């Protein structure tokens with residue numbers, strides 16, 4: 604798109620007429636008129652609004668940061684930094700700066716239009732932002748936009764067609780419903796799981812990608828398919844059991860994603876609202892743990908998976924729910940919220 608191929612002639616033309624980002628997504632500068640480009644952007648915006656294709660479907664993978672706007676692009680977390688940290692944005696002297704102008708020789712370099720008082724709320728925001736930025740890896744590679752729905756990250760009309768169809772049509776047991784109580788990244792991951800598009804070793808091998816082993820990196824006993832990772836691997840089975848106990852539910856043993864989703868469809872709406880968050884979070888945490896094992900990142904230990912399911916599901920649900928959700932009650936049994 605305009606970002607990955609930013610030197611192509613048509614990208615240059617679009618950008619010179621319709622601003623650097625072409626007016627997509629959260630851009631303030633929408634294309635004007637009724638021309639071809641304006642219509643394309645309008646259709647994409649409508650798909651975002653109707654939740655057919657959530658914002659974040661095209662995720663920015665930051666490389667050297669030369670083409671990514673520090674404040675105006677969504678490149679860390681789910682928000683633009685200007686929206687998340689408005690006071691800091693207000694103090695920025697160059698509001699259009701790129702990441703590469705703020706990350707110089709391996710450190711963050713700021714340019715504020717006035718000084719930050721120590722102990723002030725602005726300093727507090729800066730600390731919070733720095734904590735977020737600690738997870739970012741700036742490298743020498745080019746910045747890339749990845750289509751989050753496919754294994755290879757390549758955008759295609761066919762893939763979009765599939766998303767549109769799956770939000771209107773039912774295919775077997777699979778219905779695409781975006782769960783509004785968890786972040787977009789979790790929804791996208793669930794969608795990829797439903798269509799078996801996660802880069803499990805079995806899927807990578809099927810794509811002829813050279814990998815050291817096709818065995819599950821967690822147990823080393825079976826081929827790593829998504830059914831195995833999320834439902835049959837010992838670690839997963841153990842987690843589902845702990846979850847049953849925590850929610851005081853008799854969860855049926857799920858064999859695969861569609862059996863989990865059909866079960867979810869079969870329960871009452873109120874209970875489903877909470878359980879959907881918990882099941883999605885469980886899947887998300889298992890995958891994070893699995894990636895930690897594969898990429899030798901030891902921040903997520905096996906003994907912490909359950910804890911992180913409890914914490915993340917609470918955090919995601921309570922921040923999106925209008926009602927107050929009690930942490931103590933959540934710890935005890937999240938389903939109790941259904942009765943109070």
Ligand SMILES: [Zn+2]
Nearest residue numbers: 819821822836
């Ligand atoms: Zn396993």
